[in-house]
Amino acid sequence: KQEVTQIPAALSVPEGENLVLNCSFTDSAIYNLQWFRQDPGKGLTSLLLIQSSQREQTSGRLNASLDKSSGRSTLYIAASQPGDSATYLCAVLNTGGFKTIFGAGTRLFVKA
């Protein structure tokens, strides 16, 4: 049974810092991995999608990596800003493409 864990659960950093959020999963037979952002009381915004055959994806200040064999993904945020404050969720879509398992998220607070 696939389990997804995110570390740390919460993180508070000063503006301008580079930071890394971690996601690990127990079953490497995945179709893809997606990182989302969730603001309080809101829906999920897709940030980056990494297919199982890829190693990383980049969008602006965000870079996500995937190491399927070790069951790990990282989300790197460069030069953090107060507007980055949100919960970041990692989600794994299993092989077959029909069931998605989410981690509990990392709650990020960037201080101005």
Added chain:
Amino acid sequence: EPEVTQTPSHQVTQMGQEVILRCVPISNHLYFYWYRQILGQKVEFLVSFYNNEISEKSEIFDDQFSVERPDGSNFTLKIRSTKLEDSAMYFCASSAQGRQYFGPGTRLTVL
């Protein structure tokens, strides 16, 4: 940019009543999903739908739940007899090429 929409944004119902949550996926997407998020907890997969049938469902998705794509554009989640523990945010998502796009959610409150 196309978006997934959901109605209503907030639904309040009495225990034992039936509710229908509605979603309009992005028009050229083929895969559809329902998730729920109880306040303060993880997003939980409920069901996926492809080619007009359920592809996979979780243990949560018991006989009280059903999904339908009644008219080729809407995608609905029905809860037949709501329980207090069904109170949660329900999200619909659709995808093409693996990337899932989420709607804003329906907050269901069961009294």
